[in-house]
Amino acid sequence: MAALWRAVALVVILAVTATGSLLVLASPSRAEILSEQSYLGKPVVGLVIEYQDYVSAKDIYGNLVGVEALGSAVSTTADLGLGMWSVRFNKPLSEESATDLAIRLRKDPRIKKIYLDHLLTKPSALPSPILSNLKPSSAPSGLKAADAWSASSPLSPKVRLTWSAPSRLNGGLLWGYRVSQYDSATKTWKVLLTNSKSKTTAATISKTLTVAETSKFKVAAVTKTSSGKFMAVSAYSSIASIKVTAAPRAPMLQSSGQITSANPIVSWLSQTSFQKGGLTTSYLVTATATGRPSLTCSTSSNSCSLSGLQAQTKYTVVVTATNAKGSSSSNPVSETVDPLYSEQWYLTSEYGINIEPAWKITKGNPSVVVAVLDTGITAHPDLDENVVAGYDFILSESNSRDFQPGRDADPTDPGDYSTSGSEASSWHGTHVAGIVAASGNSIGITGVAPLVSISPIRVLGVNGGTESDIAAGINWAIGVPISGVPLNRNVAKVINLSIGSEVFSTCGKSSPTQVAIDASKQRNITIVTSAGNDDKNARESYPGNCSGNITIGATGYFGDRASYSNHSAWDPRYEAYFGVDISAPGGDLYEDEDLPAGGGIISTLNDGERTIGDPTYASEVGTSMASPIAAGVLALMYSIRPNLTEDEAWEILRTTAKPFAPGSTCDDLLATVILTDGSEYETGYCGAGIIDAGAALEALLSLN
Numbered sequence: 087m088a089a090l091w092r093a094v095a096l097v098v099i100l101a102v103t104a105t106g107s108l109l110v111l112a113s114p115s116r117a118e119i120l121s122e123q124s125y126l127g128k129p130v131v132g133l134v135i136e137y138q139d140y141v142s143a144k145d146i147y148g149n150l151v152g153v154e155a156l157g158s159a160v161s162t163t164a165d166l167g168l169g170m171w172s173v174r175f176n177k178p179l180s181e182e183s184a185t186d187l188a189i190r191l192r193k194d195p196r197i198k199k200i201y202l203d204h205l206l207t208k209p210s211a212l213p214s215p216i217l218s219n220l221k222p223s224s225a226p227s228g229l230k231a232a233d234a235w236s237a238s239s240p241l242s243p244k245v246r247l248t249w250s251a252p253s254r255l256n257g258g259l260l261w262g263y264r265v266s267q268y269d270s271a272t273k274t275w276k277v278l279l280t281n282s283k284s285k286t287t288a289a290t291i292s293k294t295l296t297v298a299e300t301s302k303f304k305v306a307a308v309t310k311t312s313s314g315k316f317m318a319v320s321a322y323s324s325i326a327s328i329k330v331t332a333a334p335r336a337p338m339l340q341s342s343g344q345i346t347s348a349n350p351i352v353s354w355l356s357q358t359s360f361q362k363g364g365l366t367t368s369y370l371v372t373a374t375a376t377g378r379p380s381l382t383c384s385t386s387s388n389s390c391s392l393s394g395l396q397a398q399t400k401y402t403v404v405v406t407a408t409n410a411k412g413s414s415s416s417n418p419v420s421e422t423v424d425p426l427y428s429e430q431w432y433l434t435s436e437y438g439i440n441i442e443p444a445w446k447i448t449k450g451n452p453s454v455v456v457a458v459l460d461t462g463i464t465a466h467p468d469l470d471e472n473v474v475a476g477y478d479f480i481l482s483e484s485n486s487r488d489f490q491p492g493r494d495a496d497p498t499d500p501g502d503y504s505t506s507g508s509e510a511s512s513w514h515g516t517h518v519a520g521i522v523a524a525s526g527n528s529i530g531i532t533g534v535a536p537l538v539s540i541s542p543i544r545v546l547g548v549n550g551g552t553e554s555d556i557a558a559g560i561n562w563a564i565g566v567p568i569s570g571v572p573l574n575r576n577v578a579k580v581i582n583l584s585i586g587s588e589v590f591s592t593c594g595k596s597s598p599t600q601v602a603i604d605a606s607k608q609r610n611i612t613i614v615t616s617a618g619n620d621d622k623n624a625r626e627s628y629p630g631n632c633s634g635n636i637t638i639g640a641t642g643y644f645g646d647r648a649s650y651s652n653h654s655a656w657d658p659r660y661e662a663y664f665g666v667d668i669s670a671p672g673g674d675l676y677e678d679e680d681l682p683a684g685g686g687i688i689s690t691l692n693d694g695e696r697t698i699g700d701p702t703y704a705s706e707v708g709t710s711m712a713s714p715i716a717a718g719v720l721a722l723m724y725s726i727r728p729n730l731t732e733d734e735a736w737e738i739l740r741t742t743a744k745p746f747a748p749g750s751t752c753d754d755l756l757a758t759v760i761l762t763d764g765s766e767y768e769t770g771y772c773g774a775g776i777i778d779a780g781a782a783l784e785a786l787l788s789l790n
């Protein structure tokens with residue numbers, strides 16, 4: 087029951103915060119207008135509207151109900167899921183002007199709540215091409231799609247498109263090509279590449295292909311005037327289609343991977359045609375035991391029987407699926423150590439997370455998806471095979487810088503460098519993703535859960551992120567239907583939010599983020615959040631201060647709070663510290679110590695200063711690095727116990743945490759609180775302790 091404590095304590099705290107800072111304008115018959123006091127003076131980018139339960143949000147013309155009252159102030163509207171709708175203004179407004187608009191809407195009896203939507207940081211405009219009446223060229227012709235699959239990344243289907251240049255340019259200069267793909271889920275064409283900015287009449291497509299399904303493409307030509315001031319897009323070419331195939335996915339054993347002579351039948355989950363790579367697939371079971379010859383059986387079904395097993399012997403079994411394009415095995419193929427493993431102190435050192443006993447139990451299951459809500463992702467040989475489809479939820483084009491209008495299916499991080507200052511691109515999402523699930527593949531590093539899947543969901547752009555984009559991203563990750571966006575086929579078990587904002591300092595109970603987190607918890611999906619890097623009270627940092635998520639503080643190499651990490655604050659009502667739930671290594675920089683990775687957290691990165699360069703590795707520090715370590719451990723837990731409830735997962739994580747360094751601040755300020763049901767709960771300045779993956783997985787195994 088102690089797990090309740092996290093929720094109860096946070097709810098109490100938020101209620102107190104709410105009376106102090108939540109701005110609520112309400113009267114019995116009118117919609118509530120909600121904002122947070124701490125946003126006063128910050129630009130408002132739009133409104134989030136919730137309708138009365140009996141009202142359909144769209145009218146017969148497809149327009150959002152009641153929004154016409156806002157006149158020309160609105161540029162775009164979008165579904166956030168869970169009955170919430172985003173209405174964006176043409177330009178950010180002051181809190182006062184936005185409230186005036188909200189008051190206009192408030193008179194509409196169909197509307198229940200209106201929430202003012204903010205941007206994390208100040209927006210700045212980016213130049214974008216201007217459309218003119220330049221006459222478009224003729225359409226490209228002769229489009230062909232050919233299989234470009236390569237044995238070097240056997241699970242990834244690839245298609246090479248080729249076509250011929252337009253025959254008439256009609257006064258423009260050829261600038262590049264636009265490539266679109268048919269999306270069978272929404273029955274619409276989606277632009278994959280707005281402008282190739284190249285005269286090359288070919289393109290390679292990989293990310294948006296679904297194995298065992300037919301993909302359709304069409305191409306248009308983009309021309310510009312000689313000054314480059316105006317552009318035009320031609321009609322599309324004829325359609326080319328192709329059914330893509332790849333090597334099979336790893337089969338999932340139904341047993342623990344160990345058998346004896348008493349149970350010689352080995353079975354695994356029947357694979358879908360997607361998992362079979364779209365091709366005829368056969369399976370080979372290999373059973374090995376120390377000092378014995380290995381035994382095998384093969385089948386095209388999903389079980390086979392081994393003969394010749396010795397009594398009193400445990401055999402480790404691996405099932406390998408093979409089709410014409412390659413093989414994948416059920417367990418880690420090898421125990422080889424990745425070359426940078428020795429730099430990953432956070433996995434194995436005294437105050438690391440004790441990963442090796444956990445990996446003896448599981449390195450993760452590919453069906454467990456960790457959604458990383460961040461700046462997007464870049465291609466990386468240590469990540470690519472574990473990345474499944476994500477989405478880009480950044481509505482604002484100036485914030486997105488991806489030249490893919492509005493929300494789109496490509497979460498590639500184009501770089502978040504600032505055009506005004508000297509700030510380089512962070513590639514933050516790529517670093518976070520590698521901590522969770524970099525492959526155990528003999529190159530680079532190994533992620534905490536090297537066999538789970540990452541779904542990159544892009545919510546942070548050039549200028550930061552809006553609360554409504556973050557809420558929409560969470561809702562999509564947990565499988566909530568959102569109009570205009572295909573339903574997520576890779577519903578997350580764990581969501582990582584390595585986000586901390588000084589601008590957002592509260593998370594009210596009706597805020598879009600809190601509504602999304604509540605829905606996640608109901609579905610037993612765990613949300614982990616970074617506590618923030620401001621060396622202050624973690625309850626002042628959004629979204630860590632929402633309720634029902636697990637807030638992760640950062641520790642350094644020596645097992646104490648990292649100098650920058652936000653921390654718990656004293657709560658006199660309970661005589662204990664609350665705010666940070668638990669800690670994980672986030673690294674700290676020690677000038678005089680010769681530590682692995684300089685005492686930081688090494689992970690995947692890109693070396694581009696501004697735009698995408700080459701894949702690389704780098705050491706970084708922050709609660710942004712601690713949070714994905716927690717996400718990885720939770721993903722390992724869900725890999726062997728997919729039906730674990732969210733509360734049970736937290737309870738295991740908390741009760742198996744390892745102690746902080748003796749005599750450290752984190753250790754000194756621990757206190758035991760007795761709950762109303764008599765159970766005890768120990769927590770403190772840095773939460774319950776440092777996450778211990780080995781202890782958590784062993785505790786899980788001992789459950790039924």
Ligand SMILES: [Ca+2]
Nearest residue numbers: 490491492494
């Ligand atoms: Ca976009």
Ligand SMILES: [Ca+2]
Nearest residue numbers: 478488490496
């Ligand atoms: Ca995009």
Ligand SMILES: [Ca+2]
Nearest residue numbers: 525527529531
């Ligand atoms: Ca690796």
